[in-house]
Structures are given as structure tokens and as C-alpha cells.
Amino acid sequence: MTTPWNLRYAQRMRGIGSSIIRELLKLTEKPGLISFAGGLPAPDVFPIKQFEEAAARILKDNGPQALQYSATEGYLPLRTLIAEKMNRYGIHATPNNILITTGAQQALDIIGKVMIDPGDKILTESPTYLGALQAWRTYQAEFVTVPVDADGICVDKRLEEALRAGPKFMYILPNFQNPAGVTLSMERRQKLVQIADHYGIPIVEDDPYGDLRFEGEHLPPLLVLDAQLQANRRGNVNGNNFTLGDVMYLGTFSKTLAPGLRLGWIAAPEDVLKRCVMAKQGADLHTSTFNQMLAYEVAKDGFIDEHKQVIRRVYKERRDVMLTAMEEYFPANTHWTHPQGGLFLWVTFPEEVDTAVLLKKAIDNDVAFVPGFAFFPEGNVGHNTGRFNFSNATPEQIELGIQRLGKVLHEELAHLEPEVEYA
Amino acid sequence: MTTPWNLRYAQRMRGIGSSIIRELLKLTEKPGLISFAGGLPAPDVFPIKQFEEAAARILKDNGPQALQYSATEGYLPLRTLIAEKMNRYGIHATPNNILITTGAQQALDIIGKVMIDPGDKILTESPTYLGALQAWRTYQAEFVTVPVDADGICVDKRLEEALRAGPKFMYILPNFQNPAGVTLSMERRQKLVQIADHYGIPIVEDDPYGDLRFEGEHLPPLLVLDAQLQANRRGNVNGNNFTLGDVMYLGTFSKTLAPGLRLGWIAAPEDVLKRCVMAKQGADLHTSTFNQMLAYEVAKDGFIDEHKQVIRRVYKERRDVMLTAMEEYFPANTHWTHPQGGLFLWVTFPEEVDTAVLLKKAIDNDVAFVPGFAFFPEGNVGHNTGRFNFSNATPEQIELGIQRLGKVLHEELAHLEPEVEYA
Numbered sequence: 001m002t003t004p005w006n007l008r009y010a011q012r013m014r015g016i017g018s019s020i021i022r023e024l025l026k027l028t029e030k031p032g033l034i035s036f037a038g039g040l041p042a043p044d045v046f047p048i049k050q051f052e053e054a055a056a057r058i059l060k061d062n063g064p065q066a067l068q069y070s071a072t073e074g075y076l077p078l079r080t081l082i083a084e085k086m087n088r089y090g091i092h093a094t095p096n097n098i099l100i101t102t103g104a105q106q107a108l109d110i111i112g113k114v115m116i117d118p119g120d121k122i123l124t125e126s127p128t129y130l131g132a133l134q135a136w137r138t139y140q141a142e143f144v145t146v147p148v149d150a151d152g153i154c155v156d157k158r159l160e161e162a163l164r165a166g167p168k169f170m171y172i173l174p175n176f177q178n179p180a181g182v183t184l185s186m187e188r189r190q191k192l193v194q195i196a197d198h199y200g201i202p203i204v205e206d207d208p209y210g211d212l213r214f215e216g217e218h219l220p221p222l223l224v225l226d227a228q229l230q231a232n233r234r235g236n237v238n239g240n241n242f243t244l245g246d247v248m249y250l251g252t253f254s255k256t257l258a259p260g261l262r263l264g265w266i267a268a269p270e271d272v273l274k275r276c277v278m279a280k281q282g283a284d285l286h287t288s289t290f291n292q293m294l295a296y297e298v299a300k301d302g303f304i305d306e307h308k309q310v311i312r313r314v315y316k317e318r319r320d321v322m323l324t325a326m327e328e329y330f331p332a333n334t335h336w337t338h339p340q341g342g343l344f345l346w347v348t349f350p351e352e353v354d355t356a357v358l359l360k361k362a363i364d365n366d367v368a369f370v371p372g373f374a375f376f377p378e379g380n381v382g383h384n385t386g387r388f389n390f391s392n393a394t395p396e397q398i399e400l401g402i403q404r405l406g407k408v409l410h411e412e413l414a415h416l417e418p419e420v421e422y423a
Numbered sequence: 424m425t426t427p428w429n430l431r432y433a434q435r436m437r438g439i440g441s442s443i444i445r446e447l448l449k450l451t452e453k454p455g456l457i458s459f460a461g462g463l464p465a466p467d468v469f470p471i472k473q474f475e476e477a478a479a480r481i482l483k484d485n486g487p488q489a490l491q492y493s494a495t496e497g498y499l500p501l502r503t504l505i506a507e508k509m510n511r512y513g514i515h516a517t518p519n520n521i522l523i524t525t526g527a528q529q530a531l532d533i534i535g536k537v538m539i540d541p542g543d544k545i546l547t548e549s550p551t552y553l554g555a556l557q558a559w560r561t562y563q564a565e566f567v568t569v570p571v572d573a574d575g576i577c578v579d580k581r582l583e584e585a586l587r588a589g590p591k592f593m594y595i596l597p598n599f600q601n602p603a604g605v606t607l608s609m610e611r612r613q614k615l616v617q618i619a620d621h622y623g624i625p626i627v628e629d630d631p632y633g634d635l636r637f638e639g640e641h642l643p644p645l646l647v648l649d650a651q652l653q654a655n656r657r658g659n660v661n662g663n664n665f666t667l668g669d670v671m672y673l674g675t676f677s678k679t680l681a682p683g684l685r686l687g688w689i690a691a692p693e694d695v696l697k698r699c700v701m702a703k704q705g706a707d708l709h710t711s712t713f714n715q716m717l718a719y720e721v722a723k724d725g726f727i728d729e730h731k732q733v734i735r736r737v738y739k740e741r742r743d744v745m746l747t748a749m750e751e752y753f754p755a756n757t758h759w760t761h762p763q764g765g766l767f768l769w770v771t772f773p774e775e776v777d778t779a780v781l782l783k784k785a786i787d788n789d790v791a792f793v794p795g796f797a798f799f800p801e802g803n804v805g806h807n808t809g810r811f812n813f814s815n816a817t818p819e820q821i822e823l824g825i826q827r828l829g830k831v832l833h834e835e836l837a838h839l840e841p842e843v844e845y846a
Contacts, residue, residue: 003668004625005695008591010540010562016701043487051490055478064466067474067681102525102685102707109706113561117433135705138536139433168431202427245426258490260712262525272428278439282558283532284525288711289683 012118012138024359028368034401037368039178039343040392042318045311046258047298054297058290066290072281074100074265075292081299082251082265089224092243097267099276102287104208104252104264106280108135111204111248113279114272115168116141123167125153127346127375127382129178129206132171141168143377148177150337152184155191163199170201174222176209176342179375179387183340186219193226193246202246211256211308213341214316223247223267244269253295255343256304256311261291314391315343321395322388322402329406331413336388343391346372349384349409352416356383361412367404435541435561447782451791457824460791462601462766463815465741468734469681470721477720481713489713495704497523497688498715504722505674505688512647520667520690522699525710527631527675527687529703531558534627534671536702537695538591539564546590548576550769550798550805552601552629555594566800571600573760575607578614586622593624597645599632599765602798602810606763609642616649619669629673634731636764637739646670646690667692676718678766679727679734684714737814738766744818745811745825752829754836759811766814769795772807772832775839779806784835790827 028035058066073079079095086093101107108131116122118140124132126145133143144162146153153159153172163170172192174184184192196203205222226247244267252264266276280286319339326336326347333350347369349355355371362368372385390398451458481489496502502518509516524530531554539545541563547555549568556566567585569576576582576595586593595615597607607615619626628645649670667690675687689699703709742762749759749770756773770792772778778794785791795808813821 003692003695004623005538005671005692008538008625009698010536010538010543012540013537013698013702016698016705038492040492043491046487046490048482048486048490051486052479052482055482056475059471059475059478063471063474064469065683067469067471067683068466069461069463069677069682102710105705106707113433114436115428115431115433117435120433131705131708138702138705200427202431248428254492259492260488260490262707262709262711269426269428272426275432275436275439279436279561282439282528282554282561283706284529284685285554286685287525288685288714290681291711291714 012140015137015140016134024371027363030363030366033363033366033368034393034397034404035368036388036390036393036401037370038392039389041255041259041343042311042314042391045307045314047303047307050298050303051258051294054294058293058297062293066293068289070286070289070292072277072286074098074287075289075296077300078292078296079265081296082267086267089220091224091227093267096270097244097273099266099268099273099280100287100292101264101266101280102284103254103259103262104206104250105131105135106283107250107264107266108132108206110266110276110279110283112136112139112141113283114275121165121167123162123165123170123201124377125172125177126378127179127372127385128171128377129173130375132206133377145376145378148180148182150182152177152182152188153192155188155195159192159195163195163201167201170196170203171206172203172222173206174219175207176212176339176344178208178342179344179370179372180346181337181339181342181344182346183216183219189219189222189225193222193229196246197226197229202248204248204250206250208250208252208255209342211304212311212315212343214312214319215340221249223249248272253299256308257295257298261288261295263287263291263295312341315341318390318393318395318398319345321398322390325399325402329403331406331409334409343389345388345390347386347388349386350413351384353384353409353412355386358386358408358412361408362405365404365408367401367408369405435563438560438563439557447794450786453786453789456786456789456791457816457820457827458791459811459813459816459824460793461815462812464678464682464766465734465737465814468730468737470726470730473721473726474681474717477717481716481720485716489716491712493709493712493715495700495709497521497710498712498719500723501715501719502688504719505690509690512643514647514650514667516667516690519693520696522689522691522696522703523710523715524687524689524703525707526677526682526685527629527673528554528558529685529706530673530687530689531555531629533689533699533702533706535559535562535564536706537698544588544590546585546588546593546624547800548595548600549801550602550795550808551594551800552596553798555629556800568799568801571603571605573605575600575605575611576615578611578618582615582618586618586624590624593619593626594629595626595645596629597642598630599635599762599767601631601765602767602793602795603769604760604762604765604767605769606639606642612642612645612648616645616652616669619649620652625669625671627671627673631673631675631678632765634679634727635734635738635766637735637742638763644670644672646672671695676722679731680718680721684711684718686710686714686718735764738764741813741816741818741821742768744821745813748822748825752826754829754832757832766812768811768813770809770811772809773836774807776807776832776835778809781809781831781835784831785828788827788831790824790831792828
């Protein structure tokens with residue numbers, strides 16, 4: 001049907017088709033299908049009882065406040081809690097450095113609105129989080145990319161070359177990156193903030209999974225390393241009063257509490273945070289008052305520190321089951337990353353596999369994953385890669401799903417080989 | 424503090440200062456101050472008990488679903504409920520015509536993103552809702568305006584002249600308009616959809632208060648009148664299968680249930696709705712699953728139809744108290760609108776009063792309202808006008824607050840008069 005709307009879309013929407021991923025994922029809604037395609041946390045670990053108690057208490061004691069409009073910046077006790085958590089690292093953050101957002105996805109949208117002019121280049125990892133590309137494409141961003149390997153983004157000549165293209169900022173997921181599951185090494189973190197400082201290019205650090213490390217040692221956020229760098233330069237080598245500078249840090253309660261509440265945050269210097277507040281005011285006035293109070297009530301007495309132990313245990317088990325099953329069922333010349341935390345791992349299949357084609361056959365066999373090509377901003381690469389989520393399915397489903405996919409893969413490769421013979 | 428961010432803001436943020444209103448409203452946080460400045464519903468009528476029961480039931484029966492990620496389009500039972508409500512008017516809407524948004528403010532932001540190119544003209548009422556201006560200024564919209572009088576936007580030569588400026592769409596609040604409190608008459612509604620159709624300019628109909636009519640008869644939304652017009656043209660004169668066409672309709676649960684949940688919706692033809700879904704996906708993935716389920720649980724058995732009777736009774740009483748108090752305490756040559764519903768009325772003070780100056784004195788005397796100038800997109804008008812909210816304060820506070828302001832006004836006018844004598 002033609003309506004006056006169809007003829008009037010803004011130019012920025014031209015590049016925004018219905019994503020292929022989105023269309024593919026619709027096919028995964030088939031009953032009995034085991035999906036590694038989504039990015040869903042394990043619902044088994046949601047702290048439902050804590051939310052039940054908190055909801056009852058809030059509505060009983062502070063119902064009118066919880067259901068009323070509230071400040072764009074967010075619920076002050078929650079902002080204070082977040083600032084205090086950052087202060088554990090020695091960062092000098094106050095609630096004035098924290099804006100509560102409707103999920104970290106909104107943080108990406110707000111940053112796009114505040115920072116990106118049409119045609120601006122954004123430096124991203126390759127592959128990178130699809131939601132950031134989607135948010136920033138509507139602001140007509142272009143992307144310059146630097147590959148990731150097992151130690152995260154390659155902090156070498158390729159990074160410097162990309163920086164000389166003059167990006168507005170860098171977008172980095174340092175921990176258990178979505179989609180590749182890799183973690184930026186300590187050495188590269190140090191080097192990255194030095195190079196960023198040298199070129200004067202700020203960093204958006206997106207850290208949804210940082211708390212979900214189940215192997216290896218916690219590494220400091222880029223935010224902290226940058227603050228140390230700035231403090232050292234000013235001669236404040238003791239460094240217990242770092243201020244926020246070149247790094248905006250994005251956090252979320254989606255992975256430590258529950259994504260259905262849509263609660264994330266931006267930590268940033270006050271000046272840029274004020275701009276973000278203005279942009280958010282026009283975007284949705286404020287994030288749900290009730291949900292902010294819920295998260296605060298559940299989190300306030302250190303619950304997340306306890307609860308993340310449970311999540312880590314569950315996710316580690318599932319990752320291990322997936323790694324073992326891949327070892328057993330996947331054909332030779334298939335490689336995958338070994339995530340130390342988070343929700344995803346990344347598979348590179350033999351060169352002759354096209355994962356978009358593979359996915360269709362996989363769905364016919366009741367298993368699904370996400371083809372990797374969509375995560376590369378530059379396009380036309382990664383045809384033989386795929387992202388696998390290990391947090392949402394049970395260990396039994398993971399074993400069975402990887403077995404199913406292994407069978408499809410072996411058939412696919414057997415089918416491909418004769419063609420080579422006849423050639 | 425200078426950071427690399429300050430030097431890098433997008434051009435679209437240049438026009439976006441911290442709003443004067445926002446700065447003024449900070450002053451109203453003084454204890455003991457009676458504020459008519461905000462746009463807050465009466466917290467006394469929030470259905471807290473219903474939310475308590477619904478929250479407990481949802482978390483007990485469907486906790487994992489309520490706390491998990493969900494579809495960008497929104498919770499299907501809630502979208503179905505909204506579509507069914509529209510179908511009562513004979514509109515042929517399905518859940519595919521409904522997108523749940525994070526408050527109706529997000530609907531405005533999404534429409535801006537999908538429709539507005541930099542420099543596009545948007546036709547608005549004058550005065551109009553500040554949040555729409557704020558949302559659309561970040562998309563670098565310009566505004567062409569048509570005045571409102573007691574019967575809503577003036578559907579006459581001035582409208583046609585503004586339409587010939589080629590606006591992308593018209594933005595109309597037909598019921599108890601924010602800020603003026605006026606309602607578009609039936610005759611003008613008919614004429615408006617005809618003229619819109621004639622010029623081919625679509626309408627964004629924002630109807631947050633439509634359910635809160637406490638006087639006079641319900642008038643059909645522009646959406647319905649437009650659908651009738653389209654159906655008549657196609658010869659479907661019985662009109663019980665209207666489709667959506669030239670009007671996007673925005674609704675909200677903020678005024679009928681609670682604003683703290685941030686739940687609104689867009690009703691639109693499928694094609695444009697799909698674009699809105701894509702824009703929303705980048706903006707916040709989806710609206711809080713838990714809150715959508717809460718609203719559905721509370722609303723599903725016709726609760727809103729009951730509950731709005733309570734709200735209407737409370738708001739009517741408060742409006743009446745405000746009208747009576749203004750009659751008693753305000754000086755001669757002060758005029759105000761007589762809203763038949765909603766939350767606001769609009770005051771025009773004598774020409775020599777500057778409400779920005781008046782507000783400062785009012786705050787010193789523990790009463791506040793919003794100066795009207797900010798609601799005029801064209802600027803430099805309305806210096807002697809103001810918006811008064813009557814839903815949030817109790818009847819006793821309203822009486823006392825208007826009395827306080829009356830005293831300030833009389834003093835102000837007495838102070839202004841001698842200057843004229845000495846001139």
C-alpha cells in the first residue's frame with residue numbers, strides 16, 4: 001500500500017534495510033530447534049525471587065514515586081551505586097558522571113546522536129557488535145576497521161593507519177567481545193590508550209560482559225588505564241584521584257541482573273554527559289523509574305557480586321560443553337575461539353563453507369547460529385565464519401545442537417568435495 | 424575540563440542548549456513550593472494495588488519471560504489489546520500496525536529519525552508540545568506554525584499557507600492540547616483531514632490525553648476521520664473496514680496507568696511501521712518486557728475504562744478549583760483557557776507582564792508555573808503567557824498556589840504602573 005509516508009522517508013533510512021540476520025532469526029522460531037543464534041542470557045539464573053521481593057517492597061513503600069515521571073539523568077541511588085563501583089578502581093567518578101540509559105543499546109544511540117555527523121568515520125573492531133553498526137548507520141557513520149585476533153583488536157600498524165583516517169572515536173569491546181569472544185590483552189590495553197592519547201582520538205568502551213569472566217584474571221578497563229595515563233602526566237603518580245577523560249564507558253545490568261528491564265549506563269566526563277542527557281531527554285524523557293528502583297533494590301547490598309559467581313559457573317559449564325562438542329563433532333580445519341567469559345564464541349569453518357547457506361541447512365536440521373559476515377562493517381568478508389551463543393541453551397541442548405550441526409557440516413563438505421574432483 | 428569529546432560534538436547538537444525551562448524547573452525543587460510547572464499526573468490515582476498484584480503474578484508465573492529480551496515490535500498481547508481498542512472505532516488495525524515505544528516521547532524520536540532530513544519543515548501548532556520540538560530539533564527540523572485558538576489549530580488560510588511551505592508532515596495534538604489545553608472542534612477535524620488529503624501532507628496525531636475528557640463529548644481521532652475519507656473515496660461508504668493511511672497515531676499509558684513505566688505506542692500503516700521498528704531496534708532494542716507485561720496484566724480486563732472514570736473525577740475537581748481560584752485571585756485582563764480534559768490550562772496575562780520575570784518572583788513566593796514563550800517554535804512571542812498544570816497538586820494546594828501567584832501579580836502590576844506614569 002502506498003501512503004504519503006512511503007514517499008517521505010529521511011535519507012538516513014536508505015541504508016537501513018531489514019537486516020538479513022533479523023530475517024534469518026525469524027526462521028529459528030521453529031519448535032524443537034536448538035538456537036545458538038540469539039544473544040540471550042540463561043533465564044535459569046535470573047534472580048526472580050529477588051525481583052519479586054523488591055517489586056513488592058517498592059510498590060508498597062514507594063509506589064507513587066516508582067510509577068511517576070523521574071529525572072532524565074536517572075535514579076540517584078542507582079547512579080551513586082554505579083559511581084561507587086567505579087571508584088573501587090580508583091576512578092574519581094560521581095553520580096554526575098553517570099547517565100542511566102534504556103539498555104546499553106540506547107547508550108550507543110545517544111552517543112551516535114551527540115557525536116556523529118553524516119560521513120564521520122568510526123573506528124571499530126572487525127568483526128564488531130552489530131547493534132552499534134545499526135545504531136550509528138542511522139547517523140550516517142562510515143566505518144574504518146581493524147581486525148581482532150585471539151588477543152583482541154590488533155594494536156599495531158593497522159590501528160595507526162586506521163587512526164590516520166581521522167575517525168571521530170574508536171569503539172572497543174575489550175572483554176569477551178561480541179561476536180568473537182576474544183579479550184584484549186593487558187599489553188594491548190596499555191598500548192591502545194597510549195596510541196589513542198597520541199592521536200587525540202577518544203574511545204567508547206563497551207563492556208557488557210566484563211563481570212562474567214570465568215577463567216583468567218580480571219583486566220582493568222580502558223577507562224582506568226586512560227585515567228592513570230592522564231594522572232601520570234599531571235604528576236599524580238599515586239593515582240587515587242583519577243578523573244574521567246578520553247574514554248566513555250558503557251555498562252549494563254542486562255547480563256548481571258536481567259535484560260528485560262532495559263537498564264544500562266554511560267560513564268563519561270560531565271561536559272559530554274550533559275550533552276547525552278539532553279539527547280536522552282528528547283529520546284524517551286527517562287528510563288523506567290520502577291525498573292531503576294528494582295535494580296537498585298536488588299543490587300544495593302552487594303547482591304551482584306554474589307550472583308555473578310552463579311552466572312559464571314553456569315556459563316563456564318556451557319562453554320566447556322560447547323568446546324568439547326565442537327572438538328568431537330566438527331570437521332577438521334574448523335577453528336574456534338576460546339572465550340574466558342561472556343556469552344559467545346566464534347567459529348571459522350573451512351574456506352569452502354558459506355555459513356549463510358549452511359544456516360539454511362542447519363535450520364532444516366533444527367539447529368541455528370549466526371553467519372559471521374554481518375558483523376564485518378566493511379562487508380564481503382567472513383563468509384565462512386559464525387557466532388555461537390553458549391549462554392542460553394542447556395548443556396544437553398548444546399551437545400545435541402553441535403552434534404546436529406556437525407552432521408550437516410560433514411554432509412555439506414562431502415557434497416562440496418566431488419565438485420572439486422570433477423572440476 | 425576539556426576532553427577530546429568537547430571538540431567533536433555533532434553539528435545537530437549545536438542548536439540544543441540546556442533548555443531554559445529545564446533550568447527554571449530546577450528552581451522549583453524548593454521545599455514547600457507549590458508547582459504548576461511540571462506535567463505530572465496525580466500520583467494519588469496510580470493503581471498501585473493492581474500493579475502489586477500484577478507484578479507478583481507475572482514474576483511467579485512468567486518470570487523468565489518477563490526478565491528476558493523480547494521482540495522490538497513489543498509484547499504481542501499488549502499490541503493486540505491496543506489494536507482491538509482501535510477497532511472499536513471501526514479502524515481495521517492489527518498488531519502489525521502497532522509498535523510499543525518507551526513512552527510516547529520515543530515515538531516522537533523514532534518518527535524524527537525515520538522521516539526528518541536536516542532542514543525539513545514540520546508544521547506544528549503554535550504553541551505546541553516542547554518535547555516534540557526537542558526531539559525533532561536534534562534531526563535539524565525547521566518549523567512552520569499555525570496558531571491555536573479555543574477550538575484548536577486554526578484550519579483556515581493560515582493553515583493552507585503553511586502547507587504550501589511544503590512541510591514533511593503536520594504535528595497535531597487534537598485533545599486538551601499540551602500546553603494550551605484546547606480541543607480541536609469536530610468541524611475543524613473534518614476540514615483538517617480534507618485539507619491534509621488535498622495537499623498530500625500526512626499527519627502525526629499525538630493523543631496522550633484523549634481518554635481524560637471530563638466535560639463534553641468524545642470526538643473521533645483524526646486517524647478515524649482520515650480512514651473514513653479514504654474509505655468513502657473507494658466507495659466503501661459503510662466504512663466498517665477502514666485501513667490506516669495518512670495519519671500516524673501516538674498513544675500512551677502514561678496518563679491512564681503510570682508514566683514511570685515508559686510505555687507508549689505508534690499506530691501506523693505497516694510499511695512505515697516497519698521502518699519505525701528498524702529505527703527502534705537501533706535505539707533501545709525493545710521496551711522493557713516486564714513493564715509491557717505489567718501494563719497488559721493490569722489493562723487486559725477493561726481496567727482502564729473503569730480507572731479513567733476515577734482520573735476524570737479527580738482532574739475535573741482540580742481544574743474547577745484552579746478556574747475558580749484564578750477568577751478570584753488573578754487581576755483583570757488575565758485570560759485562561761477552559762480545558763474539557765487533560766492536565767493543563769493556558770493563561771494569557773496582561774501585555775505588560777513578562778512571565779519569565781514573573782516566574783522568578785513566583786518562586787520567591789513558593790509557587791511556580793511554566794512561562795509560555797518556550798512552547799512557540801517560532802520564538803519571540805508569548806512573553807505574557809504561561810502553562811499551568813492542574814493534575815498534580817491537591818485542590819488545597821491549587822487554591823493556595825493561585826492565591827500566592829495572584830498576590831505576586833498584583834504587586835508586579837502595581838510596580839509596573841508607576842513607570843508608565845513617570846514616562
